[in-house]
Amino acid sequence: MVTNVGMLGYGTVGAGVAWIMFGQGELLSQKVGHPLRLVKAVVRDLAAKRDNPPPLGFLTDDPLEVVGNPDIQVVVEVMGGIEPARSLILRALESGQHVVTANKALLATHGRELFDTAAAHGRELNFEAAAAGAIPVIRTLKEGLAANRIRSVFGILNGTTNYILDLMTKDRTHSVPYEAHLKAAQDLGYAEADPTMDVDGTDAAQKLVLLTALAYGTLPTVDDVRPEGITRLEPLDFVFADELGYVIKLLAMANLPKEGGRLEVRLKPTMIPKEHLLAGVPGAMNAVMIRGHAAGDIFLSGAGAGMRPTASAVVGDIIDTAKVGATGHPSAQPSLGWHGIKAEGILPPGESRTRHFLRFTVRDLPGVLSAISGILGRHGISIAQVIQRGSGPEGAPVTLVMLTHTAKEKDVEEALVEASRLDALTAGTRRVTVEDFGDK
Numbered sequence: 001m002v003t004n005v006g007m008l009g010y011g012t013v014g015a016g017v018a019w020i021m022f023g024q025g026e027l028l029s030q031k032v033g034h035p036l037r038l039v040k041a042v043v044r045d046l047a048a049k050r051d052n053p054p055p056l057g058f059l060t061d062d063p064l065e066v067v068g069n070p071d072i073q074v075v076v077e078v079m080g081g082i083e084p085a086r087s088l089i090l091r092a093l094e095s096g097q098h099v100v101t102a103n104k105a106l107l108a109t110h111g112r113e114l115f116d117t118a119a120a121h122g123r124e125l126n127f128e129a130a131a132a133g134a135i136p137v138i139r140t141l142k143e144g145l146a147a148n149r150i151r152s153v154f155g156i157l158n159g160t161t162n163y164i165l166d167l168m169t170k171d172r173t174h175s176v177p178y179e180a181h182l183k184a185a186q187d188l189g190y191a192e193a194d195p196t197m198d199v200d201g202t203d204a205a206q207k208l209v210l211l212t213a214l215a216y217g218t219l220p221t222v223d224d225v226r227p228e229g230i231t232r233l234e235p236l237d238f239v240f241a242d243e244l245g246y247v248i249k250l251l252a253m254a255n256l257p258k259e260g261g262r263l264e265v266r267l268k269p270t271m272i273p274k275e276h277l278l279a280g281v282p283g284a285m286n287a288v289m290i291r292g293h294a295a296g297d298i299f300l301s302g303a304g305a306g307m308r309p310t311a312s313a314v315v316g317d318i319i320d321t322a323k324v325g326a327t328g329h330p331s332a333q334p335s336l337g338w339h340g341i342k343a344e345g346i347l348p349p350g351e352s353r354t355r356h357f358l359r360f361t362v363r364d365l366p367g368v369l370s371a372i373s374g375i376l377g378r379h380g381i382s383i384a385q386v387i388q389r390g391s392g393p394e395g396a397p398v399t400l401v402m403l404t405h406t407a408k409e410k411d412v413e414e415a416l417v418e419a420s421r422l423d424a425l426t427a428g429t430r431r432v433t434v435e436d437f438g439d440k
């Protein structure tokens with residue numbers, strides 16, 4: 001028997017998959033137990049100049065040379081986007097082919113339809129590369145931690161934003177604005193020319209949706225996550241984070257409260273304690289922490305993107321898929337972990353309870369502190385710590401920082417709306433979620 005693999009796409013990830021499969025063909029075949037061959041890849045533009053030119057005749061611009069081709073058993077979708085990727089994957093599954101994909105945007109929006117189709121046809125639909133690149137987090141959740149009830153899954157799921165936040169944390173001049181750090185990341189190839197999906201949190205939220213589906217059998221939408229990006233952070237936020245013993249990370253979190261209740265999913269810039277493992281995750285690295293009721297804490301870290309790291313995850317899936325395909329039997333539980341997903345059970349946005357960092361810019365006048373504390377108090381928010389910075393003549397603007405005790409996000413937002421009407425406020429107030437991981 002032979003497993004033939006066809007790819008949809010020969011871009012960054014596709015070329016990486018070809019590099020591994022052409023370079024390590026014999027070893028991979030040994031691991032599968034029979035010959036494993038990459039035979040075709042579909043592209044849009046056959047005439048395009050390519051950094052990694054493939055063998056002559058390997059590329060085609062006709063998807064039907066791969067999808068529905070009875071000589072190809074595994075289809076690898078690395079073209080990205082929603083259409084035609086969605087239709088091609090459905091067609092491949094319906095015609096009895098197994099599928100491997102790296103497409104988080106597609107799975108986060110059409111996952112249910114795709115996994116139901118895979119199940120109906122007894123085919124595999126594997127997606128290790130879709131969340132956290134080279135880190136085997138999907139396999140860890142599906143297999144390694146299968147015995148566990150998952151308490152929480154949290155981590156850093158986007159390398160571009162972690163790179164920028166790392167620069168902002170290490171900038172001791174505390175004067176370089178976010179935009180300049182983004183430009184530096186782009187110049188060094190750590191951020192795309194259009195970084196919108198990274199910096200606004202969409203990319204990490206899509207990955208969090210996938211991890212939540214696997215960990216809890218509950219499928220949130222990106223809207224449930226209500227992603228908050230990093231674009232509004234200012235150097236001063238990093239100064240105070242440091243002073244208060246925190247580091248700011250774009251934290252993805254899915255958490256089932258110990259006492260029961262609804263699942264909390266969120267993705268936002270978050271102050272986390274300096275001594276926490278995630279605080280030390282540098283540059284463009286990703287990391288995931290999983291808390292299982294029996295296993296305890298598992299920490300995984302590695303490259304979350306890039307040609308070869310992503311291809312490593314894709315080829316791992318190809319090997320697994322080829323082994324299942326070799327049994328000749330439809331998979332009894334294809335894509336284990338995605339079955340019976342429920343839409344309910346997600347905590348509505350705003351109901352999360354954490355501590356909050358609040359940074360006000362106010363005129364230095366008697367009574368301002370008590371006016372703000374009074375508003376917070378009326379909304380049930382108590383203050384753990386206050387710092388005032390800056391001095392000058394009476395009435396000059398100063399910075400007032402408050403760290404709250406645990407409070408509901410919605411209550412804090414309502415209090416800030418009320419506080420914004422105070423004449424003494426001279427600029428918008430900044431709020432950053434604080435996570436101490438105590439009960440997670």
Ligand SMILES: NC(=O)c1ccc[n+]([C@@H]2O[C@H](COP(=O)([O-])OP(=O)(O)OC[C@H]3O[C@@H](n4cnc5c(N)ncnc54)[C@H](OP(=O)(O)O)[C@@H]3O)[C@@H](O)[C@H]2O)c1
Pocket residue numbers: 008009010011012013014042043044045046048077078079080081083084102103104105129130133304305306307310
């Ligand atoms: N890059 C990463 O580090 C990374 C990490 C994790 C996951 N992913 C995911 O992997 C997927 C691929 O990403 P990538 O960075 O490799 O993308 P890419 O470099 O833009 O490559 C896309 C490839 O698909 C082909 N393609 C696109 N639309 C097509 C169409 N309609 N018909 C035929 N071919 C089409 C393109 O053809 P042409 O070459 O002719 O343009 C190209 O070869 C995405 O879902 C992405 O989210 C990427």
